[in-house]
Amino acid sequence: MRYLLILIVPFYLSFAPPSVKIGLLKYGGGGDWYANPTSLINLSAFCNKFLNTNLDPDYATVDVGSVDLFNYPLIHMTGHGNVVFSHAEAENLRNYLIAGGFLHIDDNYGMDPFVRVAMKTVFPELNFVELPFNHPIYHQKYNFDNGLPKIHEHDGKPPGGYGLIWEGRLVCFYSYETDLGDGWEDQEVHKDPEEVRIKALKMGANIVQFVFGN
Numbered sequence: 001m002r003y004l005l006i007l008i009v010p011f012y013l014s015f016a017p018p019s020v021k022i023g024l025l026k027y028g029g030g031g032d033w034y035a036n037p038t039s040l041i042n043l044s045a046f047c048n049k050f051l052n053t054n055l056d057p058d059y060a061t062v063d064v065g066s067v068d069l070f071n072y073p074l075i076h077m078t079g080h081g082n083v084v085f086s087h088a089e090a091e092n093l094r095n096y097l098i099a100g101g102f103l104h105i106d107d108n109y110g111m112d113p114f115v116r117v118a119m120k121t122v123f124p125e126l127n128f129v130e131l132p133f134n135h136p137i138y139h140q141k142y143n144f145d146n147g148l149p150k151i152h153e154h155d156g157k158p159p160g161g162y163g164l165i166w167e168g169r170l171v172c173f174y175s176y177e178t179d180l181g182d183g184w185e186d187q188e189v190h191k192d193p194e195e196v197r198i199k200a201l202k203m204g205a206n207i208v209q210f211v212f213g214n
Contacts, residue, residue, distance in 0.1 A: 020055055022208075023062040023072030025103070027118075029084030034061075035108050036078055039184035046184075046201045047208050051141060055208075065089035069096045074211045075103050078181050080110040083118040090121040097122070097164075097171040102211045105174040106181045109154045119164065119172065128162040128174055137161070137173060140206040140213070149199040151192070152179035173207060180204055 022040050026033050044055040062068050062075065065088055069075065075096075085093065097103060105115055116128065131137065131147075138144040138161070148159035159178035163170045182190050183200020192200075 020053075021058065021060045021072060022055065023060045023069070023075040025064055025075050025077040026061050027064045027077070027079075027083055027085065027089075029082035029114065029118075031079035031081035031083050031111065031114065032108075033077070033079050035080060036181040036185050038186045038189065039078075039181040040076060042186065043184045043201060043204045043208070047205050051205055051209055053208065053212070063089075065092050067092075069093070070099065070101070073101060074208065075101065076181075077103060077105045077115075078108045078111075080108050081114065083111065083114040085118050085121050087121070090118075094122045098166060101171070103172040104207055105172065106179070107174070107176045108179060108181060109152075112176060115174070123164055123166070126164045126166065128164060131161045131163050131170075131173075135161075135163075135170075137170070137206060137210045140209040142202040142206055144203060144206070148175055148178045148180075149196075149203055150178055151183040151196055151200045152190070154179070170210075175203075 022044060024040060040059040041057045044057040044059065047053045047055055060072060062072060064085060069092060107115065133145060133147045138147055148161045150159050154177060157177045160176045162174040162176060164172040180200045180203055183192055183197050184204055187194070187197060
């Protein structure tokens with residue numbers, strides 16, 4: 001029954017009261033999973049305004065090992081440091097993703113070497129693959145012909161969008177060297193120019209539309 005909810009919720013996204021939430025993944029290992037506290041609030045509001053969705057800006061915090069994970073069609077994960085999943089947590093996340101859930105991982109800088117190892121415990125048989133620029137996630141309401149926008153400079157590397165693909169379906173999208181979540185935050189937090197914030201929010205809206213429309 002808990003799996004069925006994943007498949008039902010998207011169809012009611014535009015018609016139900018604002019009760020569909022994005023989930024924020026809480027994980028162990030010491031990394032700051034709670035970074036960017038205003039990002040999902042602003043992303044939900046942006047999607048409601050420009051995609052005509054009905055997301056509740058009051059996002060949910062969900063432990064990676066909790067059965068509550070199955071209540072949220074889209075889970076967002078961020079942070080700067082270490083990520084550790086226990087065997088039971090990795091199995092729970094795997095079951096959630098195979099059942100129809102979706103995970104967006106946004107590297108907030110410094111997360112990359114840890115999250116790749118952690119996700120290997122979830123899908124040992126899969127590797128992250130870089131998505132081509134013509135992938136549908138870059139061409140929902142907004143077109144990003146060159147892939148992910150660059151929001152924050154860290155190591156001077158180009159942004160990269162990577163995916164885990166299970167039986168032909170993208171179950172996890174990993175945005176690297178871009179920091180979308182920083183761009184979603186309140187303007188006074190990082191003082192990004194408005195045009196940069198809008199690019200980040202538009203790419204976030206594409207992720208939301210991709211998840212709920214597929």
